Amino acid sequence: MEEEGARERSFPRLFTWEEVGSRDGRGQGKEQWLVIDRKVYDVSTFSKRHPGGSRVIRHYAGQDATDAFVAFHSDKNLVKKYLRSLLIGELAPDQPSFESNKKKSLLEDFRELRCAIEKMGLLRPNYFFFSLIFLHVLVLEAASWFVLWHFGISLLPVLFSFLSDPFVSQIQMGWFQHDLGHCSVFRKPRWNHVLQIVVLTVLKGLPASWWNHLHNQHHAKPNCFRKDPDLNMHPLLFSLGRTLSVELGKKKKKFMPYNHQHKYFFLLAPLALIPFFQLSIIYFAVKRKKWLVSTASLSGKLQKCHYICLNFLLVRYFESNWFIWVTQMNHIPMQIDYDQNKDWVSSQLHATCNVNQSAFNDWFTGHLNFQIEHHLFPTMPRHNYWKVAPLVKSLCGKHGIEYKSKPLLTAFVDILHSLKDSGEHWLEAYLHG
CATH class of the missing domain: 3.10.120.10 (Cytochrome b5-like heme/steroid binding domain)
Structure with missing residues (x-):
């Protein structure tokens, strides 16, 4: 036996x-x-x-x-x-x-590329770079408080503090916690998780574990309806992608006038992000019984009420604007559909595009202008994206896959073009489907 x-x-x-x-x-x-x-x-x-x-x-x-x-x-x-x-x-x-010889060839070349990248040390973080990132966030945050403390609450000091907070400190802090969430700042995951709790939960008032669970799903299945949580506002506010828009139209669903969504996106998308985050946090805390997370999140929010509650709301609204346009410029204009069980490389390349590199674009987007490289190698430190970009572009060229990169303003406009196109597909299906 x-x-x-x-x-x-x-x-x-x-x-x-x-x-x-x-x-x-x-x-x-x-x-x-x-x-x-x-x-x-x-x-x-x-x-x-x-x-x-x-x-x-x-x-x-x-x-x-x-x-x-x-x-x-x-x-x-x-x-x-x-x-x-x-x-x-x-x-x-x-x-x-693999499913086909073409896919086999693509994935074999990609895996060889990843091995080469690891040997080149491009997955190892530069501590000096991230120290400067963290330091410049703290300096801007401290400057905001100092001006108010030294000059008092008057128009110019409040204006300076308001502008330095949502437009610089808070959003740059968000990009930094994004690095930490992907474990790309320190070699040991635990150190990344601890500092992410400090930055995201204590300083920004959002639970780190909640954010990671949502963001991991986005990277696992980008632009896949019912699997990518970034598409959760479909179809309540927006109709995204041709396939989903036609489906909505044929079912005669009209939660919003989607044929006008390119006109109200700039207002509703950032505005809806704040209550969406809050409701998601409450649901997450209750379902997983993370009461400490919920309390820490509330404490962080109370700390952000500087001088008047209105300032807090404005901070969040303008921060949401920055966040929405930067994060969606790489995804909304791309392919949006149900999960097609594509291989890793194809699924990431069909769902992402880049924005041209410049010192301003790198800083303004937290290096998310290199969205293709970030999605293919999510744990790669952002300061190495530009080094691996030519290698990824060469891989795409070899296999006939389009490597999209565009100017920043063009990327913003493409969001509206895509929404307009999806809205027209919805309307056509709604009226004649």
């Missing part, structure tokens, strides 16, 4: 892609399997205690998560220890690793 058990353990159970694909969390039993390096893992129970959030791992149920796993985890040897207990078998030898 012992020999038979040992023999059984030495020959792993073999699966087909059809078997794996049927375990996408929606079928009978709601089992969730995924594939990493041809090994099959059952994450049905583990997804609920996944440190990066339950949904991000469920989004890959029934699919190949190899490149997503590599992209998100900097300490892979440590993580693989936890995977051992979830291993149930591997793909049968006759099962392809």
